[in-house]
Amino acid sequence: MTTPAVEVRRLAKDYGPRRVLDVDRFTVEAGSISAVGGPNGSGKTTLLAILALLEPPSAGEIRLWGETVGPSVRRRLRRRVVMVHERPWMFHTTVLENVAYGLASRGVGRREAQRRAAETLERVGLAHAAGWFAPALSAGEARRTALARALAVQPDLLLLDEPLADLDAQHRAEVERIVRDLPARGTTVLLTTHRLETAYRLADRCASLLGGSLRNALPDNHFSGTIAESDGEPVMAIAPGCRLHLATPLRGPAHVVIDPRTVILSREPAHSSARNSFAGRIAVLAAEGDRVRVTVDVGVPASPRGVPIVALITDRSFREMNLQLGEPVSAVFKTLALEVYGGKSP
Numbered sequence: 001m002t003t004p005a006v007e008v009r010r011l012a013k014d015y016g017p018r019r020v021l022d023v024d025r026f027t028v029e030a031g032s033i034s035a036v037g038g039p040n041g042s043g044k045t046t047l048l049a050i051l052a053l054l055e056p057p058s059a060g061e062i063r064l065w066g067e068t069v070g071p072s073v074r075r076r077l078r079r080r081v082v083m084v085h086e087r088p089w090m091f092h093t094t095v096l097e098n099v100a101y102g103l104a105s106r107g108v109g110r111r112e113a114q115r116r117a118a119e120t121l122e123r124v125g126l127a128h129a130a131g132w133f134a135p136a137l138s139a140g141e142a143r144r145t146a147l148a149r150a151l152a153v154q155p156d157l158l159l160l161d162e163p164l165a166d167l168d169a170q171h172r173a174e175v176e177r178i179v180r181d182l183p184a185r186g187t188t189v190l191l192t193t194h195r196l197e198t199a200y201r202l203a204d205r206c207a208s209l210l211g212g213s214l215r216n217a218l219p220d221n222h223f224s225g226t227i228a229e230s231d232g233e234p235v236m237a238i239a240p241g242c243r244l245h246l247a248t249p250l251r252g253p254a255h256v257v258i259d260p261r262t263v264i265l266s267r268e269p270a271h272s273s274a275r276n277s278f279a280g281r282i283a284v285l286a287a288e289g290d291r292v293r294v295t296v297d298v299g300v301p302a303s304p305r306g307v308p309i310v311a312l313i314t315d316r317s318f319r320e321m322n323l324q325l326g327e328p329v330s331a332v333f334k335t336l337a338l339e340v341y342g343g344k345s346p
Contacts, residue, residue: 003066005030005157005188006051011060013046013212021046023060023214026207028157030065033179033189035203036214037196043212044192045086048159051190052083064157079106082155086162088146090134095126095145098134102153120152121145125174139166147175158182160191164198176202200255200341220293220310221258227251227343239307242298245275247335250343262337263311265294265321266330277332280306282325292318296331 006028013021021043028034038044049055051062053074062069064077082102091098096117103113121127124144129137137145143166150158163179164172179202182189192209193199199206208215225236227250234246236256244256264274280298283306287293292313297306309331323329 002030004028004063005032005065006190007061007063007066008051009061009063011047011050011062012058013043013050013055014058019058019212021050021057021212023047023212026214028188028190029205030188031183031186032204033183033191033202034205034207035199036190036192036207036209037194037199038192038209039194042209044194044209045161047209048083048161048190048192051157052081052159053078054083080156081159082150082153082157083159084143084146084150084161084163086165087139088142090137090142090145092135093133094130095132095134095137096121096130098145099148099152102149106153116152117148120148123151123178124148125171140168140171143167144171144175147178151178154185155187157188157190160189162193163191164193164195196257197339197341200257220260221263223256223258225254225256227254227340242278242307244338245335246338246340248338248340248343249345250340251346252342252344254343255341257339257341258309258333258337259339260293260310260312262333263309264332265296265311265313265323266332267321267328268330274332274334276335276338277330278307278309279328279330280309282323282327282329283308285323285325287315288312290315292323294318294323296329298331 004027008023008026011021011023012019036044036047050057053069067073067077069077091101096114099117099120100113103116118130121130124147126144126148129141134145163175167175179189223238225238227234227236227246234248235243236246237243278298280296282294283297284295285292292315294311294313295308298309311331
């Protein structure tokens with residue numbers, strides 16, 4: 001097994017009496033793309049700053065590539081990590097000089113640094129802006145310049161804070177392509193985002209920060225797999241004998257999310273246009289305001305436990321159906337109810 005790029009144990013950060021970060025365990029595998037989601041103010045930027053060794057934690061242990069971060073190794077490890085901030089600061093010089101800065105600080109000669117900086121600007125679609133005054137860039141241009149500045153030094157670990165903010169659709173797609181290619185170039189990526197779809201599209205593993213606490217749990221009805229064709233239509237196997245029918249032109253590895261509010265429960269076999277109908281038994285009933293969260297374990301052959309599909313129904317529907325734990329029901333939803341993240345056009 002390879003050594004993880006990042007290992008965190010009992011990490012905490014306090015600002016005065018307020019604890020803003022409290023992470024018991026967190027690991028980023030080398031050669032992967034990981035994402036941490038969460039709303040603004042949840043501690044995402046603080047986590048990245050600590051992992052970039054820009055800010056000390058109040059408590060806890062950080063290991064990078066198997067080495068415990070401490071005074072004797074901090075400087076050496078720091079040079080292997082680069083963080084791109086959500087609002088990056090630009091030096092008061094040209095775009096090219098901004099990108100070449102990290103190379104120069106690592107002892108690369110001026111001519112070679114500028115050559116590599118120019119190549120990296122080409123990679124992020126900013127070759128035409130090499131001579132522009134960097135502080136005058138738009139927010140999106142500054143973000144791509146900062147990304148180029150980070151990529152130019154070929155970091156072993158790249159930390160990206162909201163990497164797609166301020167980008168239009170074209171440049172967002174370009175940045176996503178660049179990020180996806182980084183593990184093949186030897187760079188491990190950890191990104192933060194408040195947009196769930198960004199995490200699903202880019203990351204191998206997703207976690208969420210809420211109130212400074214890290215949760216590995218994903219939302220209800222989240223499935224990962226490979227979109228393939230069966231009888232000319234797209235399907236994703238989520239367990240042996242259990243597959244989703246989709247309405248998408250995309251194929252390959254992807255994430256699928258089903259809104260629990262779109263799942264219909266029925267005691268009788270479904271007779272509708274819905275392509276997805278799974279028989280199972282009610283495993284969990286939980287009140288949630290004026291609604292009831294019903295978890296149905298749909299049948300999977302030779303498995304001690306089924307695949308959970310969650311439906312969120314009104315309290316009135318729950319009472320009218322008189323649903324009971326262990327009762328057999330069918331979970332039904334249409335192909336258009338499934339949101340697909342990731343995948344590629346064939």
